[in-house]
Amino acid sequence: MREVIILGSTGSIGTQALEVIGERPDSFRVVGLAAGGSNIPLLAQQVLDHRPRVVALSRAQSAQDLQLALYAEAKLRGWGTGDTTLPKILAGPDAATELAAEGCDVVLNGITGAAGLGATLATLAAGTTLALANKESLVIGGRLVTDAADDGQLVAVDSEHSAIAQCLRAGRRDEVRKVIVTASGGPFRGWTRERMADVTPEQAMQHPTWNMGRVITINSATLVNKALEVLEAALLYDVELADIEPVVHPQSIVHSMVEFVDGSTMAQCSPPDMKLPIALGLTWPDRVAGAAYPCDWTRATSWTFEPIDHQAFPAIELIKRAGSAAGTAPAVYNAANEVAVDAFCEGRIGFLDIVDTIASVLEEHLAPAANEPHATGDGVGSRLVGSDRVTVPTVLAADQWARQRADQLTAGNKE
Numbered sequence: 001m002r003e004v005i006i007l008g009s010t011g012s013i014g015t016q017a018l019e020v021i022g023e024r025p026d027s028f029r030v031v032g033l034a035a036g037g038s039n040i041p042l043l044a045q046q047v048l049d050h051r052p053r054v055v056a057l058s059r060a061q062s063a064q065d066l067q068l069a070l071y072a073e074a075k076l077r078g079w080g081t082g083d084t085t086l087p088k089i090l091a092g093p094d095a096a097t098e099l100a101a102e103g104c105d106v107v108l109n110g111i112t113g114a115a116g117l118g119a120t121l122a123t124l125a126a127g128t129t130l131a132l133a134n135k136e137s138l139v140i141g142g143r144l145v146t147d148a149a150d151d152g153q154l155v156a157v158d159s160e161h162s163a164i165a166q167c168l169r170a171g172r173r174d175e176v177r178k179v180i181v182t183a184s185g186g187p188f189r190g191w192t193r194e195r196m197a198d199v200t201p202e203q204a205m206q207h208p209t210w211n212m213g214r215v216i217t218i219n220s221a222t223l224v225n226k227a228l229e230v231l232e233a234a235l236l237y238d239v240e241l242a243d244i245e246p247v248v249h250p251q252s253i254v255h256s257m258v259e260f261v262d263g264s265t266m267a268q269c270s271p272p273d274m275k276l277p278i279a280l281g282l283t284w285p286d287r288v289a290g291a292a293y294p295c296d297w298t299r300a301t302s303w304t305f306e307p308i309d310h311q312a313f314p315a316i317e318l319i320k321r322a323g324s325a326a327g328t329a330p331a332v333y334n335a336a337n338e339v340a341v342d343a344f345c346e347g348r349i350g351f352l353d354i355v356d357t358i359a360s361v362l363e364e365h366l367a368p369a370a371n372e373p374h375a376t377g378d379g380v381g382s383r384l385v386g387s388d389r390v391t392v393p394t395v396l397a398a399d400q401w402a403r404q405r406a407d408q409l410t411a412g413n414k415e
């Protein structure tokens with residue numbers, strides 16, 4: 001029996017994880033749940049279905065709503081007061097981090113965005129296995145995160161990185177020549193920049209193969225998701241950025257590949273369904289029988305591959321610049337993107353402005369420090385680049401600075 005904490009339980013990853021767990025009550029027990037607080041009725045149902053000891057809410061004002069919703073949901077189920085022991089409720093911006101620090105067998109981090117960094121580090125510090133969907137915390141924390149993880153403690157849930165881990169079982173590390181990260185290409189695959197200029201958030205939310213949360217879906221459309229994943233792969237598997245090759249595979253069946261020195265390529269294939277990497281993340285290195293449907297070989301099917309159009313989608317080239325600079329540059333890239341995605345969804349900027357905003361903020365961050373206009377309150381310049389000096393405060397300071405700059409750049413930008 002594995003004791004599990006699910007962070008981001010009301011989201012796409014969180015709800016699928018709870019389905020995997022709910023179908024296997026003899027294998028898993030949920031001891032903690034964390035969410036932001038935007039869907040209290042769903043969280044209340046999850047609490048009564050799984051009976052965790054602790055629930056964490058990042059929005060402090062939602063704690064009372066949760067208590068009321070728990071009583072209402074219990075009443076709806078016809079439960080008596082004796083059946084309704086309330087869990088401990090942690091509330092506030094650091095609630096998920098506090099929950100992760102409590103320890104268990106495995107924490108699944110399905111929080112979206114840089115907000116997941118504290119929980120990632122707290123999980124690792126507690127010596128708990130971290131099943132990581134929240135790629136942003138790894139990308140912005142970089143070596144801070146990988147150095148905090150013991151061997152085998154950090155398990156990828158992101159489909160491509162789970163695929164890479166599975167392919168890596170086929171050879172020794174010194175036999176790996178290249179890692180090939182597949183991309184669906186998003187809803188605008190094959191489009192020119194001109195054609196993408198006026199696309200709407202509704203169009204960008206139409207992912208061709210996956211049903212995911214808002215931010216990652218927009219990130220797939222800009223290919224920022226693939227950019228984050230290239231850096232994620234470099235950090236997780238200690239591969240040079242130059243040896244990671246993204247390739248478009250519109251069917252999302254080959255989740256990624258590893259090429260070995262003898263010319264052999266191993267691929268991990270399965271229909272697009274996150275339940276497979278989520279289940280594997282919870283039990284790695286063991287597999288969960290029946291986690292997802294396999295490929296159907298009785299039906300004719302075509303799998304295709306094509307190169308990335310870096311001119312139309314500059315996000316990946318841009319993260320290579322941030323990744324090579326390391327230090328706080330990836331945190332700046334990510335923070336500028338999170339602000340720009342919100343601005344695009346709120347109609348303040350156009351689709352192409354998302355990556356243009358990241359580029360502007362990143363360039364300013366990487367420019368020579370002589371013009372430094374933004375030293376932060378704790379005395380740490382947000383332009384810090386050298387990876388040796390990166391600490392949690394410097395990452396958070398760079399994140400804050402980039403959010404402010406991106407806010408300025410995206411305020412009422414659209415004609």
Ligand SMILES: NC(=O)C1=CN([C@@H]2O[C@H](COP(=O)(O)OP(=O)(O)OC[C@H]3O[C@@H](n4cnc5c(N)ncnc54)[C@H](OP(=O)(O)O)[C@@H]3O)[C@@H](O)[C@H]2O)C=CC1
Binds near residue numbers: 058213274
């Ligand atoms: N969805 C997918 O298939 C995949 C997702 N990922 C990654 O997994 C992560 C989650 O993605 P996804 O599930 O799609 O996102 P969603 O937006 O669907 O869900 C995010 C979840 O995180 C919660 N949350 C947000 N902020 C906090 C916080 N500060 N503390 C606690 N909980 C918080 C949200 O609660 P609330 O809504 O109340 O704010 C929600 O439950 C992302 O990093 C994404 O890139 C990776 C591969 C695939």
Ligand SMILES: CC(=O)[C@@H](O)[C@H](O)COP(=O)(O)O
Binds near residue numbers: 160183186210220226
């Ligand atoms: C399911 C998953 O892991 C996502 O990260 C997915 O890969 C997004 O699709 P794109 O390949 O379009 O970015």
Ligand SMILES: [Mn+2]
Binds near residue numbers: 158159160229
């Ligand atoms: Mn992915």
